[in-house]
Amino acid sequence: MRISTRGEYGVRAMFDLSLHYGKGPIPLKSIAERQVISEHYLEQLMAALRKAGLVVSKRGAHGGYELAYAPAEIRIGDIIRVLEGPITPMECLDNGDGDGPYCGHSEQCVMRNLWKRLQDSMEEVLDNTTLESLRQDALRLKGDE
Amino acid sequence: MRISTRGEYGVRAMFDLSLHYGKGPIPLKSIAERQVISEHYLEQLMAALRKAGLVVSKRGAHGGYELAYAPAEIRIGDIIRVLEGPITPMECLDNGDGDGPYCGHSEQCVMRNLWKRLQDSMEEVLDNTTLESLRQDALRLKGDE
């Protein structure tokens, strides 16, 4: 039931980008330094996020990455799905058809309903939190200091 | 973000036991057959559940396992915690102290709050569902057929 470093680092990096949104491309190196993440590893995560269309990149000198949309448009769930795969506690919830080995048993449906409720509650949190809401949280926290 | 077969099988086995609650010990072999789970593997899971006090066992002929408490007393979260470890999307939420490498940064707290909300929503589902509620669901489903 853990989010791996892929998801964790990915969200941290995207949050970092959201703090620099509108200031042009941010080099991966600086993100990696601020967030204390292996540069080469983060590179792979950014590649996935780029292919998914969540960030855009610019190569060469003064290149880097920036968010493809405003922070308010990017949900944490979107990031997690790219880096960790579907948000689901159980595989059978994923492939629309109920083709697990035991599906069709009433018992199985009871289980499926349970896992579905869990999935829904997870997605509710992750899809109702955007990079912008995190940014607001951070501003508020800073103000409280 | 997946529950492994340990958690899945464990919940299925415990649900199976709840359907036979009060009828004396149920041999592991019959649970494994009904649930189509490897006997030896399930044995290991039951050992963990026994050590955690969720089931009691009886050895020898006519032995088997039964729930240590009434189905209404056993939460799915209890089972998952025994078999999968703490229900938490991020390790830093687990060890009470915030001793991760980045804790203390306001940024880190923003992340921590996010993961905490996710954890809470997961625990809410898992701890508000008991074996008894699953049993009721199953009865209702059966009645609808």
Added chain:
DNA sequence: TCAATTCCGAGTAGTTTCCTAGGAATTGAA
């Protein structure tokens, strides 16, 4: 005594995780 059962520890193939390594391609600036 025997068959059914739990209990226990070891081993293992395959997958996943979290990286590291090295270099090609692109770009802006001096």
Added chain:
DNA sequence: TTCAATTCCTAGGAAACTACTCGGAATTGA
């Protein structure tokens, strides 16, 4: 034109984890 800064790409690899299997000892009721 050159050079440094950057993204992009592929490959590899150690360690941990997952989902088991195997074999046998101990216990118990008939």
